[in-house]
Amino acid sequence: MRRTRLTDVPCPIARGLDEVGEWWSLLILRDAMRGLTRFDEFQRSIGLATNMLTRRLQALVEAGLLEKRPYQERPLRHGYHLTDKGRDFLPVLVAMADWGSRWLLPGGAFRLVDRETGLPVEPVLIDRTTGEAVRPERLRPEFTIPAKDETE
Structure with a gap:
């Protein structure tokens, strides 16, 4: 079941909720503010299943709140860092x-x-x-x- 998108609603609260309204996203942002950047750090802190954590991190990257940066080449692994939008x-x-x-x-x-x-x-x-x-x-x-x- 797809949730209703709020991107066209002329309310900043509704639009903000559209980007970060799931509690897992808020917890990921909380941990990113505390300095966590790696997938395993987020998973250990929050206890979220890997598939759900992957989706939430991807959504936060797409929303411009986090950005992916490689920290290891073999195997390729990325860290998740706050953008200016995320820090705000x-x-x-x-x-x-x-x-x-x-x-x-x-x-x-x-x-x-x-x-x-x-x-x-x-x-x-x-x-x-x-x-x-x-x-x-x-x-x-x-x-x-x-x-x-x-x-x-």
């Missing part, structure tokens, strides 16, 4: 980790820690333009529709 997904994972820690693992079972200072990280979404924290009550979605070509 980090805030999504950090927000999910913070939310999950707060609501699903209460009691301090998990926290994000700064590698250099060792201090806990308390993520907050900041507006690039104003530097202010983003709050739901201040948001209004707005879609801009591109102007039609006048020659049509």
Whole structure:
């Protein structure tokens, strides 16, 4: 059974889910952010069957979130590395980790820690333009529709 594609839906959340909406993809991206690059590393970390892991890695490469780079010639083996698009997904994972820690693992079972200072990280979404924290009550979605070509 094929799932519905969301590539034509005029919503950035729907389109984002179309590329990374399966939980295995999110876990692969999580591990790639942690520095894992090799197929066997992902498999050991996630525990996903090889055929499923192959499909998910291929989908993430096709979506432009990961790129394949050879690291061994005989036999030929590739590592999977984050692209700029993939690295830009980090805030999504950090927000999910913070939310999950707060609501699903209460009691301090998990926290994000700064590698250099060792201090806990308390993520907050900041507006690039104003530097202010983003709050739901201040948001209004707005879609801009591109102007039609006048020659049509």
